[in-house]
Amino acid sequence: MGIFTTAPFIFELLLLFFIVIFFLGIRIIRPTQRGVKERLGKYNKFCRPGFNWIIPIVDKMYKINITEQMIDAEPQEIITNDNLNARVDAQVYFRVKPDEANVKGSLYNVNDYEFQIVNLARTTLRNIIGTLTLKSANSERDKINGELMVTLKKETHNWGLEVVRTELKEIDPPKDVQDTMNKVVKAENEKIAATDYATATEIEADGVRRAKIKEAEGFKQAEILKAQGQAQAIKLVNEAADKYFKGNAKELKKLETVEASLMHNAKIVLPSDSELVNVIGDLAGVLPLKKGKR
Numbered sequence: 001m002g003i004f005t006t007a008p009f010i011f012e013l014l015l016l017f018f019i020v021i022f023f024l025g026i027r028i029i030r031p032t033q034r035g036v037k038e039r040l041g042k043y044n045k046f047c048r049p050g051f052n053w054i055i056p057i058v059d060k061m062y063k064i065n066i067t068e069q070m071i072d073a074e075p076q077e078i079i080t081n082d083n084l085n086a087r088v089d090a091q092v093y094f095r096v097k098p099d100e101a102n103v104k105g106s107l108y109n110v111n112d113y114e115f116q117i118v119n120l121a122r123t124t125l126r127n128i129i130g131t132l133t134l135k136s137a138n139s140e141r142d143k144i145n146g147e148l149m150v151t152l153k154k155e156t157h158n159w160g161l162e163v164v165r166t167e168l169k170e171i172d173p174p175k176d177v178q179d180t181m182n183k184v185v186k187a188e189n190e191k192i193a194a195t196d197y198a199t200a201t202e203i204e205a206d207g208v209r210r211a212k213i214k215e216a217e218g219f220k221q222a223e224i225l226k227a228q229g230q231a232q233a234i235k236l237v238n239e240a241a242d243k244y245f246k247g248n249a250k251e252l253k254k255l256e257t258v259e260a261s262l263m264h265n266a267k268i269v270l271p272s273d274s275e276l277v278n279v280i281g282d283l284a285g286v287l288p289l290k291k292g293k294r
Helices: 002-024 100-108 113-129 134-139 141-155 175-263 276-283
Strands: 026-029 033-039 042-047 050-053 059-065 069-072 076-079 085-096 161-172
Touching (some): 026 033, 033 100, 059 100
Antiparallel strands (some): 033 059, 085 161
């Protein structure tokens, strides 16, 4: 009787145990991850996004981020080829390739690939920048980035990684050198500004000179036109005098004579068959008779 009463209890305990084990073994992998399941220390299965289950204690799952990541190589002092201490910092962008072989490579072929990338980048930068002067290092950033990326790709080939790009964050010279460089840049900028000001002043002066020349030329042209107009007017007056004055001078003289005769009350005998106009014209050359003589 006692066995039958304890059996349901044991069954309930076992059921509860399996439920707990089931929930403890649930693993959810996101789309940005891939999983590697090990059983008793050996590789067992490649796990994709979604629901996955492991046996607690027996199995262990490692989740690997496959999105693009960035790590800082951390600032370091590097002696350049011209014996200057430059402070150099760089960033490396990479990602784990999502297929099974590369995910396994990132887990089993390298110990802590982020730490390894940082140290590899720092060593590579020392080798590259150590052969350059400070000036060339600042002007050849693209070249340094390219050499750094080639080296990282080559060295991380078996790590299951893809180096996306590298970026030099800073190449800073010592403070005294930086101050000197700033003074040189300031002097160069002042020189350029002075040159620009001198050029602008020269252009302005040239513009004023051209304006005055144009003004003088305009005044000269106006005087020429004025003189030509006066000459033309004189010419027209002369032509008019030649045409009209010489022919009518005699008639004008006759009219003046008649006017003088009339002013002295001269008596004039008019022929019966003559018009007054003709008689005045004829008398212009005749002396008038004085009033005292009949």
